[in-house]
Amino acid sequence: GAGVSQSPRYKVAKRGQDVALRCDPISGHVSLFWYQQALGQGPEFLTYFQNEAQLDKSGLPSDRFFAERPEGSVSTLKIQRTQQEDSAVYLCASSPGPYNEQFFGPGTRLTVL
């Protein structure tokens, strides 16, 4: 079956622009995670959804970062007024439940100029 998909795969933004990154999880997966991966580093947790409820947003680096999953399936990570330090790969993962194996998408590489 289809895995986790993310779009766009690459995004270039000018500093100050808003961006929206989309994640399509595996159908039926209750849990959805967002991670941020800086160059040469391991992924770092941003936020977690259980169905449509955002239960953990402790990893969001600032109030410029906002995530939603309104119908419990597709999720969008929005970054307002992008800064150069936001440049990273943003990874989405889904799983049947919070403690199951996570299935990752290919990521969106964001470059802020």
Add this chain to the structure above:
Amino acid sequence: DAKTTQPNSMESNEEEPVHLPCNHSTISGTDYIHWYRQLPSQGPEYVIHGLTSNVNNRMASLAIAEDRKSSTLILHRATLRDAAVYYCILRSPNAGGTSYGKLTFGQGTILTVHP
């Protein structure tokens, strides 16, 4: 979260076994040991996990020390496709209901496989 320590890099030849070590001296009794790997330009993928006993699956084997303070991921016959960053992660099934299963990645081990 309990931390893990892995070598920064390792090298192997194709068709040979690879043993990737991980130290986790502060592991708690409820922590499972998970391994994920990340191939170039891809998201991480699950490899294997275990609690106390050694585990085998189609991808790899996981050998866990008796005191659980270390573990080793074993790739029985490395192929070029196994070149990736390997992450050893501790994960408790319910850490007071606040972790919600998030994965805490370290730097991982970069595995290079030579033809």
